[in-house]
Amino acid sequence: MSLPPQEDMFAPPPPPAGAGLLKNLNPEQYAAVTAPAEPSLILAGAGSGKTRVLTTRIAWLLQTGQATPGAIMAVTFTNKAAKEMLTRLSTMLPVNVRGMWIGTFHGLCNRFLRAHWKLAGLPQGFQILDASDTVSAIKRVIKAMKLDEERFVPKQVGWFIAGAKEDGLRPKDIEQRDEQTRTLVQIYQAYEDQCAREGVVDFAELMLRSYELMRDNLALRQHYQHRFQHLLVDEFQDTNKLQYAWLKMFAPPGAGQGVFAVGDDDQSIYAFRGARVGNMSDFEREFRVKKVVKLEQNYRSFGNILDAANTLISNNSRRLGKNLRTEMGPGEPIRVHEAASDFNDAQWLIEEAQSLHRAGMPRQEIAVLYRSNAQSRVIESALFNAGIPYRVYGGLRFFERAEVKHALAYLRLIENPNDDTSFLRVVNFPTRGIGARTIEQLQDAARSSGRSLWQSVGAVAGKGGANLVGFTQLVDSMRNLTQGLTLREIIEQVVETSGLADFYRTEKEGAERLENLAELVNAAEAFVTQEGFGKDAIALPVDETAPGTIAAGLPLAVAAAAVTPDAETGEIMSPLAAFLTHASLEAGDNQAQAGQDAIQLMTVHSAKGLEFDAVFITGLEEGLFPHENSLSDSDGLEEERRLMYVAITRARQRLYMSFCQTRMLHGQTRYNVKSRFFDELPEAALKWLTPRNQGFGSGFAKEYQEAWSRGSGLKSMVGAGQRAYSNEKAAWVEPPVPASMKKKVDEEHGGLRVGKGVFHTKFGEGVLMTLEGSGPDARAQVNFGRHGVKWLALGVAKLTPID
DNA sequence: CTCGACGTCATTTTT
DNA sequence: TGACGTCGAG
Numbered sequence: 001m002s003l004p005p006q007e008d009m010f011a012p013p014p015p016p017a018g019a020g021l022l023k024n025l026n027p028e029q030y031a032a033v034t035a036p037a038e039p040s041l042i043l044a045g046a047g048s049g050k051t052r053v054l055t056t057r058i059a060w061l062l063q064t065g066q067a068t069p070g071a072i073m074a075v076t077f078t079n080k081a082a083k084e085m086l087t088r089l090s091t092m093l094p095v096n097v098r099g100m101w102i103g104t105f106h107g108l109c110n111r112f113l114r115a116h117w118k119l120a121g122l123p124q125g126f127q128i129l130d131a132s133d134t135v136s137a138i139k140r141v142i143k144a145m146k147l148d149e150e151r152f153v154p155k156q157v158g159w160f161i162a163g164a165k166e167d168g169l170r171p172k173d174i175e176q177r178d179e180q181t182r183t184l185v186q187i188y189q190a191y192e193d194q195c196a197r198e199g200v201v202d203f204a205e206l207m208l209r210s211y212e213l214m215r216d217n218l219a220l221r222q223h224y225q226h227r228f229q230h231l232l233v234d235e236f237q238d239t240n241k242l243q244y245a246w247l248k249m250f251a252p253p254g255a256g257q258g259v260f261a262v263g264d265d266d267q268s269i270y271a272f273r274g275a276r277v278g279n280m281s282d283f284e285r286e287f288r289v290k291k292v293v294k295l296e297q298n299y300r301s302f303g304n305i306l307d308a309a310n311t312l313i314s315n316n317s318r319r320l321g322k323n324l325r326t327e328m329g330p331g332e333p334i335r336v337h338e339a340a341s342d343f344n345d346a347q348w349l350i351e352e353a354q355s356l357h358r359a360g361m362p363r364q365e366i367a368v369l370y371r372s373n374a375q376s377r378v379i380e381s382a383l384f385n386a387g388i389p390y391r392v393y394g395g396l397r398f399f400e401r402a403e404v405k406h407a408l409a410y411l412r413l414i415e416n417p418n419d420d421t422s423f424l425r426v427v428n429f430p431t432r433g434i435g436a437r438t439i440e441q442l443q444d445a446a447r448s449s450g451r452s453l454w455q456s457v458g459a460v461a462g463k464g465g466a467n468l469v470g471f472t473q474l475v476d477s478m479r480n481l482t483q484g485l486t487l488r489e490i491i492e493q494v495v496e497t498s499g500l501a502d503f504y505r506t507e508k509e510g511a512e513r514l515e516n517l518a519e520l521v522n523a524a525e526a527f528v529t530q531e532g533f534g535k536d537a538i539a540l541p542v543d544e545t546a547p548g549t550i551a552a553g554l555p556l557a558v559a560a561a562a563v564t565p566d567a568e569t570g571e572i573m574s575p576l577a578a579f580l581t582h583a584s585l586e587a588g589d590n591q592a593q594a595g596q597d598a599i600q601l602m603t604v605h606s607a608k609g610l611e612f613d614a615v616f617i618t619g620l621e622e623g624l625f626p627h628e629n630s631l632s633d634s635d636g637l638e639e640e641r642r643l644m645y646v647a648i649t650r651a652r653q654r655l656y657m658s659f660c661q662t663r664m665l666h667g668q669t670r671y672n673v674k675s676r677f678f679d680e681l682p683e684a685a686l687k688w689l690t691p692r693n694q695g696f697g698s699g700f701a702k703e704y705q706e707a708w709s710r711g712s713g714l715k716s717m718v719g720a721g722q723r724a725y726s727n728e729k730a731a732w733v734e735p736p737v738p739a740s741m742k743k744k745v746d747e748e749h750g751g752l753r754v755g756k757g758v759f760h761t762k763f764g765e766g767v768l769m770t771l772e773g774s775g776p777d778a779r780a781q782v783n784f785g786r787h788g789v790k791w792l793a794l795g796v797a798k799l800t801p802i803d
Numbered sequence: 804c805t806c807g808a809c810g811t812c813a814t815t816t817t818t
Numbered sequence: 819t820g821a822c823g824t825c826g827a828g
Contacts, residue, residue, distance in 0.1 A: 077817065077818080078817060078818080079817090079818085104817085104818065105817095105818075106817085106818045107818085109818095128818090130818080131816090131817090131818080202818095203817085203818045204818090206818080207818095238817095269815075270815080270816075270817090272814085272815065272816085273815085273816060273817080371814070371815075372813090372814045372815070373814080373815085374813070374814090374819090374820095377819085377820090394816090428804095431804070433804095435804075436804090584818085585818065586818085587817085587818080603814090603815065603816090604815080605814095605815050605816065606815090606816080624814090627814055627815080628814090629814060629815095630814080630815095639815095643815080664819070665813090665819085666812085666813060666819065666820090667819035667820080668819085
């Protein structure tokens with residue numbers, strides 16, 4: 001390892017290289033950033049400056065001359081994290097980002113396979129199937145094999161295949177114990193053949209194919225192991241078996257020098273999709289990590305919040321051990337609220353959120369977290385009725401939208417007509433008289449000849465055949481028309497020529513879809529102009545030291561076979577192909593109602609990595625959180641607890657936890673018991689907004705516990721719960737209504753009259769039909785005509801009287 | 804091909 | 819409850 005240049009002994013000593021970078025680091029962070037180039041495991045607690053440590057480490061390695069950009073690889077799970085890293089890095093140093101390999105596992109695999117497509121046995125312009133493409137491809141295989149889709153559900157078969165790949169298993173490696181497995185393996189094999197024919201790979205294939213190539217090609221492996229002196233891994237606790245094996249392939253040899261793994265075992269919440277927390281301790285053992293650095297100083301939350309998090313998580317066994325601390329003081333207590341129903345809970349929540357907002361907190365800084373997506377509905381409708389802007393995460397993403405996928409399918413066909421998935425998607429969209437029979441005939445023809453649908457068009461005669469030929473001519477003409485155009489022009493051309501634009505222009509709901517297609521053009525433009533990722537993807541794996549070749553050290557013969565760039569431009573992909581890859585690899589933002597200041601609604605899972613001034617954790621009920629499906633084994637419960645830990649540690653200043661006695665779930669009312677997690681929190685950090693142990697009394701809880709220990713789930717308790725509820729209901733006391741709130745409601749009440757007109761920000765004008773209740777429970781029934789008859793809570797809905 | 808009726812299902816999810 | 823997929827009728 002090279003050392004910083006020697007000081008001139010007569011000159012005043014300059015500050016050591018990299019000193020500026022290290023200025024405001026705490027001792028733990030400092031130790032991590034400046035760790036020697038040997039395997040390091042950094043246990044980074046929530047809010048401990050993990051990203052800062054990672055990026056500063058890279059900057060420090062570069063600035064002290066310990067590494068060149070080309071010797072650094074940094075891996076993340078999400079595009080967002082990768083971008084964040086690049087952005088921060090560029091503020092620290094004027095670095096040549098191009099030479100570094102910073103990206104997601106899949107992004108880097110793509111980069112690697114683009115460079116070595118020939119060795120990997122892939123076509124040069126291979127395209128990537130996203131999750132839904134994969135399912136539909138598998139569906140086609142199952143249909144072609146004439147198997148029962150009831151027994152072989154495409155989605156589940158997809159899990160089987162992805163699971164196998166993530167265990168590093170090809171069809172031949174799978175033990176076929178029973179008939180079912182035997183058939184699954186046959187499907188797997190047929191699916192692989194189909195992918196090979198069509199020149200496409202799925203996400204898991206990106207990983208597995210690169211892993212195998214590294215494993216089987218000594219020269220290549222030596223090249224990369226020599227090149228990457230420093231391998232940095234983010235969110236290490238989320239790696240699966242294959243990803244860990246992949247990392248070991250790239251790790252510099254000699255006990256894995258320079259592998260810098262950052263993770264938090266307490267935030268491992270993805271076991272259900274194959275993540276192995278165990279990789280952390282495996283890494284520690286296999287790489288002989290000398291010293292684990294723990295980042296325990298938290299810069300995000302106040303003391304009560306951290307106390308809650310620490311106390312809760314201490315109930316887990318099998319931890320690497322870590323305790324967060326803060327210098328920010330205890331702050332406010334955690335506010336706990338019990339509601340009679342999910343409806344009431346939502347009303348309370350938005351009233352609370354509104355008062356935070358009135359006190360000056362931006363809505364963006366308020367997050368509502370829940371365990372499962374279904375829980376968002378009540379809250380959404382309450383927010384909607386009250387006219388409060390909100391944003392729900394987790395919806396359809398940009399590149400997953402139907403109209404966008406249609407446009408991409410045409411673009412993919414231009415690149416590769418043998419892409420049957422794309423062919424089927426748009427062969428009759430917009431409709432051009434090609435029916436199911438015709439397509440079936442075509443599929444039969446293709447199957448028997450082992451060719452693609454496109455290649456089999458000629459073989460299908462008859463009335464549908466002519467239309468099919470028309471379709472291929474259309475795609476051919478698009479290919480001709482777009483020759484030599486810029487990416488932007490190509491997409492504009494295709495959207496028009498394909499008939500998509502006209503289709504959506506006539507469609508009554510088409511305006512938004514047209515906007516999205518216009519947005520696709522913008523995205524393409526941004527992709528081409530963007531520094532870093534975009535250009536990298538196009539002018540790929542050309543080594544920074546000698547354009548057109550890859551780095552020295554790789555034997556010539558391998559090099560020649562490995563990288564085959566365009567002789568003139570050095571490009572190995574067309575901008576279009578690169579953009580299509582980008583579209584598969586990055587699904588885009590969940591751009592719901594972006595722009596305005598809105599309350600953030602999301603699952604606890606999607607909140608990981610985020611932070612907010614105020615956080616509401618809702619639905620803290622047994623069976624929901626922890627979820628009933630996770631209770632069968634202790635691993636499941638521990639993961640739920642980690643999930644709760646993640647939820648708690650999202651909050652900076654203010655944290656609310658709420659639960660309700662009854663909840664509408666799957667069209668049935670469920671009667672709930674508060675979450676066991678309340679028993680695992682420090683009493684001193686909590687402040688109950690509602691009287692404790694009201695509502696459901698111990699009677700119900702006991703009955704519930706008994707039912708549970710008999711092995712029957714919560715579902716069987718619905719009847720019993722009902723009885724208990726009606727017994728206990730009389731004991732329920734409404735919490736005292738703050739005078740201020742009462743007054744406000746009364747005032748609003750005052751202006752409204754049954755039978756008179758009212759105005760609502762979302763529904764417009766309506767007629768007030770009924771007024772009932774008082775205080776926070778005051779409700780109004782309003783007929784909004786076109787929008788129907790609605791019940792609105794006066795505590796939240798903005799209703800103004802009109803004459 | 805389009806539309807409506809009916810049946811089924813219901814943690815968590817990135818790439 | 820409600821979203822989604824499949825199937826049959828027009």
